[in-house]
Structure formats: structure tokens, C-alpha cells
Amino acid sequence: xxxxxxxxxxxxxxxxxxxxxxxxxxxxxxxxxxxxxxxxxxxxxxxxxxxxxxxxxxxxxxxxxxxxxxxxxxxxxxxxxxxxxxxxxxxxxxxxxxxxxxxxxxxxxxxxxxxxxxxxxxxxxxxxxxxxxxxxxxxxxxxxxxxxxxxxxxxxxxxxxxxxxxxxxxxxxxxxxxxxxxxxxxxxxxxxxxxxxxxxxxxxxxxxxxxxxxxxxxxxxxxxxxxxxxxxx
Amino acid sequence: xxxxxxxxxxxxxxxxxxxxxxxxxxxxxxxxxxxxxxxxxxxxxxxxxxxxxxxxxxxxxxxxxxxxxxxxxxxxxxxxxxxxxxxxxxxxxxxxxxxxxxxxxxxxxxxxxxxxxxxxxxxxxxxxxxxxxxxxxxxxxxxxxxxxxxxxxxxxxxxxxxxxxxxxxxxxxxxxxxxxxxxxxxxxxxxxxxxxxxxxxxxxxxxxxxxxxxxxxxxxxxxxxxxxxxxxxxxxxxxxxxxxxxxxxxxxxxxxxxxxxxxxxxxxxxxxxxxxxxxxxxxxxxxxxxxxxxxxxxxxxxxxx
Numbered sequence: 001x002x003x004x005x006x007x008x009x010x011x012x013x014x015x016x017x018x019x020x021x022x023x024x025x026x027x028x029x030x031x032x033x034x035x036x037x038x039x040x041x042x043x044x045x046x047x048x049x050x051x052x053x054x055x056x057x058x059x060x061x062x063x064x065x066x067x068x069x070x071x072x073x074x075x076x077x078x079x080x081x082x083x084x085x086x087x088x089x090x091x092x093x094x095x096x097x098x099x100x101x102x103x104x105x106x107x108x109x110x111x112x113x114x115x116x117x118x119x120x121x122x123x124x125x126x127x128x129x130x131x132x133x134x135x136x137x138x139x140x141x142x143x144x145x146x147x148x149x150x151x152x153x154x155x156x157x158x159x160x161x162x163x164x165x166x167x168x169x170x171x172x173x174x175x176x177x178x179x180x181x182x183x184x185x186x187x188x189x190x191x192x193x194x195x196x197x198x199x200x201x202x203x204x205x206x207x208x209x210x211x212x213x214x215x216x217x218x219x220x221x222x223x224x225x226x227x228x229x230x231x232x233x
Numbered sequence: 234x235x236x237x238x239x240x241x242x243x244x245x246x247x248x249x250x251x252x253x254x255x256x257x258x259x260x261x262x263x264x265x266x267x268x269x270x271x272x273x274x275x276x277x278x279x280x281x282x283x284x285x286x287x288x289x290x291x292x293x294x295x296x297x298x299x300x301x302x303x304x305x306x307x308x309x310x311x312x313x314x315x316x317x318x319x320x321x322x323x324x325x326x327x328x329x330x331x332x333x334x335x336x337x338x339x340x341x342x343x344x345x346x347x348x349x350x351x352x353x354x355x356x357x358x359x360x361x362x363x364x365x366x367x368x369x370x371x372x373x374x375x376x377x378x379x380x381x382x383x384x385x386x387x388x389x390x391x392x393x394x395x396x397x398x399x400x401x402x403x404x405x406x407x408x409x410x411x412x413x414x415x416x417x418x419x420x421x422x423x424x425x426x427x428x429x430x431x432x433x434x435x436x437x438x439x440x441x442x443x444x445x446x447x448x449x450x451x452x453x454x455x456x457x458x459x460x461x462x463x464x465x466x467x468x469x470x471x472x473x474x475x476x477x478x479x480x481x482x483x484x485x486x487x488x489x490x491x492x493x494x495x496x497x498x499x500x501x502x503x504x505x506x507x508x509x510x511x512x513x514x515x516x517x518x519x520x521x522x523x524x525x526x527x528x529x530x531x532x533x534x535x536x537x538x
Contacts, residue, residue, distance in 0.1 A: 050431050052535065064538075067434035077426050079374050081381040083364055086373040093372070094432040118362050 001025050002047075002065070002139065002170060007055035009042055009194075016042045017194045020055070024139075029161060029171040031185035033178075033208055039194040040174045041074060044141045047172070061138060067095070070132030074143040076124055078116040084127050085112035091131035105134040108156065121148035129157065140164055142173035146180050158184055178209050234317055237308070241321070253501045271332045273513075280408040282333065282341040287389065287412055289329040289345045293322055293352050315354070322349040369451055374429075375444075376451040379420035386416050387455070394459050403467050407477060410459045414481030417452045421488040424496050430536045437533035441526060444489050452485045480515040487511055487518055493529035 007020040017039045024030050032040050045051040049066040059065035078087060085102055092100040106112055108126040110119070116127055125148055132140060145157050161184045164171050175181050181188055182205050190198040190208045200207050249259030275281040295301075296318070306314055326349035333342035365384060369376035380387070390409040397406030433440050460478050464471040491504045500508075504525070511518045 048431070050427060050536070064434075066431070066537075071428070071431075073428065077428060079378055079425065079429070081365075081378045082374055083370070086370050086377060089371070090373045090429075091432065095434045113364060115362060115364060 001060045003056070003058045003060075004047070005056040005058070007043075007046060007053055007057065009039075009046055009051065009053045015194055017046065017053070020196055022189065022196065024170050024172055026170055027165055027168045028186045029165050029173065029184050031181040031188040032172065032174045032191050033181060033188055033212065034174075034191035035212070038191045040191055041143055043191065044071065044143050044172070044174070047139075048141055059139075065139065068138035070135055070137035070140050072125075072128050072132060072140075072142045072145055074147065076128035078119075078124060078127075080115075080117055082116055083113055084110050084116045084119070087116045087127060088112070088131055088134060092134050095135045097135065100134050102134070105130060107133065107160075108153065122150055122153055125149055126153055129160065133160070137169070139170045140172070142171065144174055144176070146175055146177060154180075178205065181205060234309075234313060234320070237317060238320070251499070252505070253503075259502075267328055268332060275336055278404070278408065280405055282336070282338045283393070283405070284408060284412065285329060285333060285338075286341055286344060286348075287386070289326060290348060291383075291386070292325055292329075293349055296321060296325065297352055297355065318353040319350065322353040325349065368454060372447050372451070374425075375420045375448070376417075376455070379416070383416060383419070386412065390416075390459070394462065398462065398466055403463070403470055406459065406463050406466075407474065410456060410463065410474070410477060411481065413456050413459065414452070414478070414484065417448070417455060417481070417485045418488040421448070421485070421492045422499075424492060424499060427497055427536055430496070430533060433537060435537060437530040437537050440533060440537060441490065441493065441529055444493075445486055448485050448489050449482060452482050456481065480518075483515060483518040483522065484508075484512060487522055487525065490522055490525040490529045493533055494525045496529070496532040 002022075002024040004020055004022040004024070007017060008015070009017040020043065022030070032043065034040050042051060046053040047057060048069050048071040050071070057065065061068065082090070088100075088102045088105065092098070092102070102112065108123075108130060110123060110127055110130065116124065119127060125145065129142075129145065142161075145161075146154055149157060158180070161171060161173070165186075173181075173184065185205075186202050188200055188205045188208055189196050190200075190211060198208060198211065246256035246260070249256045249263075252259065254262070271281075271285075274284065278284070302318075305317060308314075309317060323346070326345045330342045330345045333339075333345065365381045367377055367380040369380055390413045393409035393412075394406045397403065397409065430440070433443075435443060456478060460474055463474045467474070487508060491500050491508060495501055495504060507521050507525070511521050
């Protein structure tokens, strides 16, 4: 289990995360929902150890949490002139897995002999996910894993998340698509302006969806659409 | 077009500031440093014109990068785009050419200008999707990506070595070896995104040692053929060849630790001065490498613990 207590993150005077408390249990998928700029990516980076923070993150497992964490950034970055295979080799070697059978780990059937930078957005995301899988991590932080992927890959990623859950891994993810959160997550946390506003269990996710709709532009949009089109500007 | 060059000038000043130097002082430093380094180069080797040509070429090639040129094409109409490319290539080639003229290297000076004109018309050097095979692909990434970006430098070095051996000119082949070693140092100039450091399940010291080991192994792999050839053809000068290889390897290791000593930023002026001093006086590397190793370990600490 991973326990996050009183986590705060600021950039100078600008506070991005405030007093975050979360419990991420093994065999559970936790979803983070929030508007753009709510602090989801910052929270993920703090959890991964890519950003400094104040507060506590405790890992009840052996070894350093960072070394068993797989982080999928919202937009994975690939080094220029590195093939898909070499990227996966790099990911495996970084975790000391020198004997990894890269071809066998190619669950998405990616063209591994081509430069990763030339892959489409969806293929790059799949490659990054494959990298996390071959590292055999314990914690999977997935920032927008469904962004830019096609329907077939969407199904496979859902399957992967379900399998990770079965394998007793810890998964935390974000998505702007409620249906994917609904399908994959056991708990959903609503992050707003750097604070966890609400946490609900499976079956009650629409409470957060409703709350988020309330924050939206619905009323202003209605007003705009109802405007008299013949009126001069 | 005028606005474009004004912006480039501002970017240059900002780049100098990023090194921690007041921009105009840095500009003055470049204006004084470039001729000073040229004088030093021409004083130390009779093959300075060849090296100079190589340096000029290495400076011009990045201007033809596909992404950059695609962006420029969206900014300018096609004729204006060609004028911009020609102007910036000539601007970059001019200092090299002027210094070559000072040294009465007419042919080399003309060659620099000609190459800059030709390169301005080749919309490079478009980044090919074809994967270039490399002997370094089993241990990505610095040499793997570096080899694919600059395979032509290796080719030139090999050709120069061949010419040197054919015309029985030891120094020419030695210059080729030096160019290869400099190239290896160049593979460690750009800091990678933090994800590619964070991902390692190693302590900072372990990561640095792993990087040093890979750099050592790959540098040897790249430079050993020329070293062996030179030692075989010129056994009496084998000790000079060996010393150059040793100094070069130490300089490559220096570039590894220097790169991470400022991480995630690029190495600043003090680091660059140390590298330049170490190039001129290699024994200093025995002091510099441990010093920058410690600093690099401290810089990597937030990402790896």
C-alpha cells in the first residue's frame, strides 16, 4: 500500500497541491479526475519522485518506491534516432533487467525496428506502456493513458489495467473520459485547485461527474447558443 | 527577414546569459576567443585547415535540421526562405573563412564558403526514417543516437586515416583520431529529459559509474581500429597514439561527469572553461574528473533517491 499524507507542492508563492491525503492499495485502481491545471500531473510527478514536495509518501513494500514505479507521462518523450526496440532496451536496462526478451514483450505488435520518434501519437503511447510493463513495476502511474489511442488499443489498455489489478499491482490513473474511469477504476478522486474535493467508490462516480459539470461552462454556453443570430456585432 | 535575424540575435544573447555570463561580455568573449583559439590551433598542428573545415561543417549541419527548416518554410515564402538559409549559412561560415584567409589558406577559405552555399540549398538533410545500423544499439543511448546523427564524421575520420596512411602522413591520421575522440565528447553535451535519469534504479554514483563504463567501452570500440592501424603502421610513434587515445578517453569521461554536474541545466561557463583547460592540459583531468563526479552525483541525487 502507498499512503500519501499532507502532501503539498508549491512553485514559489503559487500552491499547486494542498494537503493531499490518499491511500493507494494493492489490487486497486485509483482514478484522478479534474480540470486542466487541477494538479493531476504534478501529483503524479510527486508520487513518482520526479518533483520535490513536502509531506509524506509511505510505501509498504521492499526497496525504494521509485525503483518499482512505472510512470506514463501524458505526452511521452522519445529520444531522437532511437528505435522502439532500443527504447524498450533502455527501459529494461534502467531497472537492471538485462535479459528481457523485448520481442516477447511487444504486446501491441509495434514496429520496433523503426525510430520511436516517427511513431504516431497512439503508437508512442503504446510503446511507453510496453516499457512500463517490461520493467515489471509495482506501482503504475498512468497520466491520460487513453489519449490519442485508437479503439483497438483503448480496449487493450483497459485489459492491461484489469490485468495489473489482478496481479495485485497498484494503479493510479487520470483520464478526461468518464467512461474509461468508470470501467477501470475502483475509486475516483476529484482533484480541484490542488485539493482532493471528494473521493467515491465504484458505482458513485456520477457524483463527481455531476459536480464537474456544475463547474463547467454549461450556463454560459446555453446563453451563447440562445443568442439571437440576427443581432449585429 | 530583418525581424528573423533580430530574434536570432536576441536568442544568442539569451543563450549566453543562460551560461551565467552577462550577454555582452559573452559576446565580446566569443569575438576574442574565436580568433584566439584559431591561433592556438594553427600553432599546434599543421593540419589546422582540415580541422577547421571539419569544425565549419559541424557548425553548419545543425542549421539544416529538418524540423527547423520545416518551421522556417511555414514562416517564409520559398524564395525568402532560401535567402534566409543562405544568409545564416554565410554568417556562420564567414568567421571560419576570414581566419583561413588570414592564414593564406585560400582554397580552404573558398571551400568553407562553397560548402555553406551548397548546404543552404540542400533542405537537409531531411531526417530519414531509415534506421542507420550502429554497433552501439545494445546499450542505448548516447553513442546510439550520436552515431546516427554524425555517422559522416566517422566516415570522414576513416577516410582521412586512409589518406594519411596512403601518403605516409602520420599526423593526418592522428588528427582523424583526435576528431573521433572530440566527436565522442560531443555525444555528452545535451542533458536528457529528467525521465531518462529518473527511470534508473541506481544511486547517483552507480548511474555515473555505469555511464562512465559505457562511455569508455564505446569510445574504445569506435577509436580502437584507427589506434591499432596507426600503431601497426607507425610502431615507433605508438606511444604518441596511445597517449592521445588515453587523453581522449579521459576527456570523454570528463564530458560525462560535466554533463551531469549541471543537470538538468546545460553545463555553464565554469564547466566549459574546465573542459577547455583540460583539453590543453590533460593531466588536470585527474583532478577535474573526481571533482565533477562529486558535483554530478549531488545534482542527480534528487532524481535517484
